[in-house]
Amino acid sequence: MNILGISAYYHDSAACLIQDGKLVAAGQEERWSRKKHDYRFPTHAVDYCLKEAGITVDQLDYVTFYDKPFLKFERLLETYLAFAPSGLKSFLMAMPLWIKEKLWLPDVIKKEMSFNGQVLFPEHHQSHAASAFFPSPYESAAILTMDGVGEWATTSWGVGRDNKIDLMAELHFPHSLGLLYSAFTYFTGFRVNSGEYKVMGLAPYGKPKYVDVILDNIMDLKEDGSFKMDMSYFNYCQGLTMTNGSFAELFDGPPRKPETQLTQREMDLAASVQKITEEVVMRTARHVHAETGEKNLVLAGGVALNCVSNGKLLREGPFENIWIQPAAGDAGGALGAALITWHQYLDNPRPLNGGKDLQTGSYLGPEFDQTAIEAFLTESGAVAKELTWADMPQKVADIISDEKVVGWFQGRMEFGPRALGSRSIIGDARSPKMQSVMNLKIKYRESFRPFAPSVLAERVSDYFETETESPYMLIVSEVKEELRREMTAEEQNFFGIEKLNVVRSEIPAVTHVDYSARVQTVHADTNPLYHQMIKAFEKNTGCGVIVNTSFNVRGEPIVCSPRDAYACFMRTEMDYLIMGNYLFAKEDQPKWREEGDWREEFELD
Template sequence: MNILGISSFYHDSAACLVRDGEILAAAQEERFSRVKHDSDFPKQAIAYCLQAAGLTSGSELDLVAFYEKPFAKFDRILSTSLALAPRGLRPFLKAAPTWIKQKIWLKEIIRNELDYEGKIVFPEHHESHAASAFFPSPFEEAAVLTIDGVGEWTTSSIGHGSGNRIELLRELRFPHSLGLLYSAFTYYLGFRVNSGEYKVMGLAPYGEPRFRDLILAELIDLKPDGSLRLNLKYFNFLAGLTMTNRRFAALFEGPRRQPATDLTQRHMDVARSLQAVVEETMLRMARHAHALTKSSNLCLAGGVALNCVSNGRILREGPFEKIWIQPAAGDAGGALGAALLAWHQFENKPRQVSLTGADRQRGSFLGPDYDSREFLRAQKIAATELPNAELFGEVARLLAQGHVVGWYQGRMEFGPRALGNRSILADPRIATVQETLNLKIKFRESFRPFAPSVLRERVSDYFELEEESPYMLLVA
């Protein structure tokens, strides 16, 4: 049975093809369109998934699963705007034509784009996140924690997965959201919402958490179980086209930073303070998930689950023996989750867990592969081909000499992290390498971090980490 999962029309559009419960292919539209966080209908990602499965058209699919319920999401948007009228009507009317097309006529869009007349299912947004976290995991049963900005109404959920079923036990509802809190600070610090949150996490280590207590006193009411309520007088996302307001700026000693202007120590301190609050909140949520499920395993998904610093704290300080995080934890992974949810729960098909302890994500190498010789010929690039034994030695020599190496092999990664198949390699012992990579090669902010790659048997020589971390989602 061929099931296509789709996520689109918010950010990070993606497609995933599952055949009889096996993940065959998954890719984000941005990898083909070259538009960062592309939100359009993922035509090219779908075409790739069909091709990878040996299908010639969408008419050969048995089932299509979209990652959320468009009518429920539109209900939230409409009811929120009406509740705040007349203040909320202006932004609603501005966006209404696009929303109506994308939300109300979604089924027709899918049928027309795919030439597909079969069944289409619409799980809830956080059901898709939960499915993406649990079903590919190596666990027979686990607590499941999903955290993001907002789906239909849910902003965080706690569930329990067992066999081929997931039961959602608790939820936090809009407008109270850890993800929206993070996005508000992303906006205030001058980065793009739904795009620059990882920059805030990267900026945090350069600051001091001097605003932590202020955030907890003024912005959020954080409960022992990790649930929270935002003080909405400081936020503008309900009725306006911005995330924060003047009260928010006054609270943090200055106006919103304009994009591309210099970052000050105050900005770094704000980022560090936010990170401290997020870590504490996620840790409380994880502990509550353990109290509800009594499981020794935890699965995580949702955009906030990409906060690898918080994940590391949950592993070190939380009650779980093992955790597994969906590599495409954001909305892109919703396509994968929707497809697996359709197979296991909608179709009631059994789920097999590997006896070796391996997950079903296939290293997250689920994207397209291209023949390197064909590429070099097409681009007329001169190259020397070496056998692997010589190639590895030559690459090691170049790295030790301070050179930067582009490494390409196999299938493209699914998710935001470069996991070794499309990666830039450099020697971390060289003091100038971070500046070289950030400013001269990747053309990005100088504070942005890089991930170390270490042999499993040598991890404890350098880091306080006992678990494998193949997906760049845990900070030791």
């Protein structure tokens, strides 16, 4: 039986295919369309999933969409009516897409795919919950989903057991932790639904001085994690911005204009909303634990991508184990929609995998074999040296040991927002200059942004204050105290961005200003080639940690194809590209010609 899950029309549209209950393929439309956070119908992703499964549309038994459009439309109408007439402009902007496509999704799906079978519509948070529980390694678990908003729900919790999920309580729009975080994202000058992780990265540079202001004025937070927000400070129900003048008055002036200088105020705002987020998550988790009695917790929804909060929940929370869906945002809704159809709707049993999850490293996207890479070489005129597969990991390890930056393009593309060693840019974690080089010369992004470590799974506790596996880069842990460098008296008085250039540990390129790191544990069973390369780097240097960042530049989706990878390589100051077992040296390449400034193609936030 073939079931296709789809998410679309908000942001990060995606498709996922399961075949007789097995997760076969998944991908985000942006990777093919090259439009970041593409919300349109995932035509390319659907085509890929069908091709990977070796089937045609006629062989699909069900197509499942990740939420209920009519219920979402009801919320939209009720909200606009409640705030009328002030929301008219926003209402008129939203209506064309609803009237043309969103309200006619069965017809749209049949038209876009030539599909004549049954289309199902679980609720948004059911899809999130299914994506969290069904691939998890647990027979039973508490479920917590938190995001901006689905139909009405913004937070939900419940229990998953065997092949069923049961959501028991919800928090409703407009009271939303995800939208609160997005409001501060907007106010600090970053793009909503894209820049939230920048706020998380900026938070350690500031002090949470606005926490009491938030709790005293705009958020009534209860002990069980539920809350209400004073909507007189917000504009997202009726307007085209997230906040209003009252919000600005409360937080010492107007919102920061994008691309202008970051000030201490923005850093303190980031620290404050991050602190609030952690407190809400902790209170909610304690309540859910008390109500369910479960020892395991699974998480999904956009808030579950807040890896700082996840790390605190793991260290200090009441649950023994947590598992987070790697595609926790709307893209993962496609996966959840397919799985809830297979297990809950069709009542098929749910297998367990001996304590391991069923997402197999989230390597669910397309793979390009030697034939495809060689065809690209012939077509493009690029110059590459073919290495033996046996020698390749050591050769790459030698290059990054010399503080060179390498684009790493191998195997199946990752599903979700993190690069996990298939479409990655890698470097030497010991290098004090690596963070600034990668940010400014390769990623073309803000200098304050931290990079993640890829660490051999069997060595994680040697470098970080954790023994927990973190294969999906969704948990923050502190660098081991014995690896930290003692700061001088002068350095201890630095504040704000001044903290950036202080070397803080023996692996400075992946040590954030608060000594934290967003850890990815690399496992020999799910990514053997990447593991071999890091192992070779460890043999060279004695260090089992490298820098890993996504293979893209600011404003562009992660690369998908050989053409995407080579273009990104040539547009930046990357030193080498390894694609399969072909090694590209920048100095050997023909002159790169491209009309205009490529960065103009993307909306740089």
